[in-house]
Amino acid sequence: MSLLLPDEAVREFEHCNKCGFCLPACPTYRETGLEAHSPRGRLSLVEAAWRGELEPGAGLAEALSWCIGCRACETACPSGVQYGVVLTHARRDLRRQSRRYVVQNRMTVPLLTLVTRRSWLRAALRAGRVMGALPLPAGLKGTLALVPRESGQSLPGQAPVPRPGGEVPVYLMGTCVMDAAYPDANHDARFLLAAAGARVLPEDTREGCCGALHLHTGDYEAAVGLARAAVRRFDAMLPPEALIVTDAGGCGAMIREYPRLLRDDPELSSRAEHWASQVHDLATALSSLPNGLQFRGQGATVALQNSCHLIHGMQEGSAPPTLLATVAGDRFVTLPGQDRCCGSGGVYNLNQPAMAARILEPHLREVREHGVDVWIMNNPGCALQCERGAREAGLSARVMHLSSYLRDRLV
């Protein structure tokens, strides 16, 4: 049986000239040195399975399960091959016809159910915190170690600071994992946006999942359904000129994918185009709002773990380090691995914990060697991954979301 792929995926791998420029950018190739775990190798395997020259189980299932989906290969590719499009459709069909692929990604199913129900996700994190303290088998203990120790105290009574300006309507997407794991970071982001001169629109407590994790793992139909629901919700509740701001790079990159996912939807395709053009990351938004913010540091050494999807999906990866460099009184250091994947990859660190840990290891070394006091994150998956890694490595660095760090230093 061959792999079934749409034309948009076939066009991409047919466009690959096998030059190999993407190989050094790929975290799994860097770790293994194996062609099958490189972007070029994966594209070749998908093409062979599509042509019917390779069974779409076994080697292909493993190659695509080990891919983090970070999309660093897209930025590195001089020919503009959109590897992510191939990955999405190949995983979609593998879910249908490869039991091996489904088994290798078994942690995906409960998580995809949880993220569509925020109250369930919050309850699961609370339960995970309690269970993490119990004597359990090592594998389960390792998974539960991803649950952040502190729930993050939500600050419901704290209204954003009124300051002059307030003409630009801005909606901060709370996003499911941020809302459950780091609710304080969402409050801090709203506070900063208001201070920067935005008219912060009310939080939508019914906000659903954007579908990023579903798309990432090949549950294509669910991702399209969630994209439709999100576009309809934006249309119903936001003025057309509203900016949508995310403090989770993966979710922002997903909204940028909506035009492609809804291209054939006569009702929603142009609306998807519109909202994709209105979405920006928090750092970009803060830099473009009318009130310039001033920050006072506390003598700390600060480093950033930049989100892959913010860099390679949204192409807004330069805004966070630029903003961090403006915090006078702290010392911002650019770690060699600042823009390299940390191994989180949505649910990757649940399905492939050993490879995720190997990919994180050099980052932890750099944090230690540079004497980092505060390690900044701009995506919840990276925060969970790096927080656990720092804790287990005994690092003193405090992992903070960008918004909480900036609010802490706001003058």
Ligand code: SF4
């Ligand atoms: S850099 Fe682009 S064209 Fe070259 S091998 Fe990688 S994906 Fe193919």
Ligand code: SF4
């Ligand atoms: S998405 Fe990331 S892990 Fe997957 S092939 Fe591309 S660079 Fe490698």
